[in-house]
Amino acid sequence: MDMSRRTVLERITGRGRPLPVPPAPGTVALTARGLGLRMGGTWLVRDVDLDLTAGRFLAVVGPNGAGKSTLLSLLAGDQPPTSGSVRIGDLAAGEARPAEAARRRAVLPQRAVLSFPFTVADIVAMGRAPWADTGAEEEDEEAIAEALDATGMTAFAHRRYPTLSGGEQARASFARVLAQRTPVLLLDEPTAALDLRHQEQLMVTARACADSGHAVLAVLHDLQLAAAYADEIAVLSAGLLVARGEPEQVLTERLLEEVYQLPIEVFRHPATGAVMVGPRRLGKGTP
Template sequence: MSESAAALADVTYAVEGRRLLAGVSLDVRAGEVLVLAGPNGAGKSTALALLAGDLEPASGEVRLAERRLADWSLVEQARRRAVLPQRTTVTFPFTVEEVVAMGRAPWRGTAAEAGDKRSIERALAATEMTGFAHRRFPTLSGGEQARAALSRVLAQEAPLLLLDEPTAALDLGHTERVMTLAATRAAAGDAVLVVLHDLGLAAAHADRIALLSAGAVAATGPPAEVLTEALLSEVYRHPVEVFPHPRTGRPVVLPHRPA
């Protein structure tokens, strides 16, 4: 089994007495793309926020690289993991290049700082944002802002990526490029966790899928094991059809529709 980059161990999280997660255990491993899927309110973003250290569990343990998250300083955490939230709000007129440069902050004062310029350039090129480097972030379209925010995460060059719905604002082509980029990072040895609503996208790109339902893990495993008609129909409370893609063999997931 691959090295654990981050984990939730029997974690419970509640807000105003309402449990959003109950006894959830997840392991994000180096060298793989783990997709968190599930219906609205299942706890996907909450699980990611706990792994990122943005929330504290009511019980259970959050780990980063086999150590309790609380044992790492904030700078150490930032050097180990990079987080893309659902929304990135920039109200000041920073340029795209300046926003991406913020991803290099954890490396300030270290030998890695000498590579800032190259890291920023690579990140912009990976998301096809090089030509937008001098544009003001607030003037970009929603999809362009999403790609600029992802560039910041990539420039951080952390071995663990936590991406919350990174494709939500993107067109088909850029969606595929982002997921291919996630797979490339995993193939290079990084750990990548992605929250997705699109089950077809998850099936095509995930090494493992953790399916959440009502704050608990309904199933974890390879796409073909998790994405079954019976389980998905139960979790999503809607009949679902699953069949193998004629070329790749990966599951294709569609809502059942009358003929």
């Protein structure tokens, strides 16, 4: 390859640069300051300051239209902000080459749109693309096998993606994220297409990632899952970060009723003491 073509390739991929050093547990892996996005005269997200810490699991909750997915896209560097900035480790998100960003954070979108009949193994292997031509490329086979096993997709490795159910497709996409082996995981409604068993499996795996030193952020609609697995919960309402803290601090009836505009009941599980959250419903037959 001549020097001009090599220079162009390195500018696009970041190849030839030192590999990122994972942040130590307890240190900030991603930070956002004054983050906002305005479209059509409306602020979808505004004035968000947020730190993601290595070894911690942050759940982002809020009603439809609160700006959760928009925030995740801004944090990932996939959407340029109208205001503010994001840094992923040592990298300014808005200035990062795609491969450099992909070595620092992995993103699970709400819906994966694939036009070709890739196998599940092909999909998971895509998570290793950022590490091509680096020392980490030697981990490809191990990373793919571990990701398939962690998501229960090993037996589906040779199945074509379009032949899978919605839940199986979601698990294959999550396996791709795990195979990427990045310090930061950004998951957008990862449990939405899953049945009860696989919701629990995914959340256990995400929790294990945090416990092993990753910084994990998951956008969730299920407040119960957020309370059970997250170290902290951030509540978005109308694009603003209105609360952040440990589940028992944030999940209060007063705050949730204000945000969701619905009567909410918060109580402790009688056996475990865990925080339980749900709509305050009238009994059957009650007028």
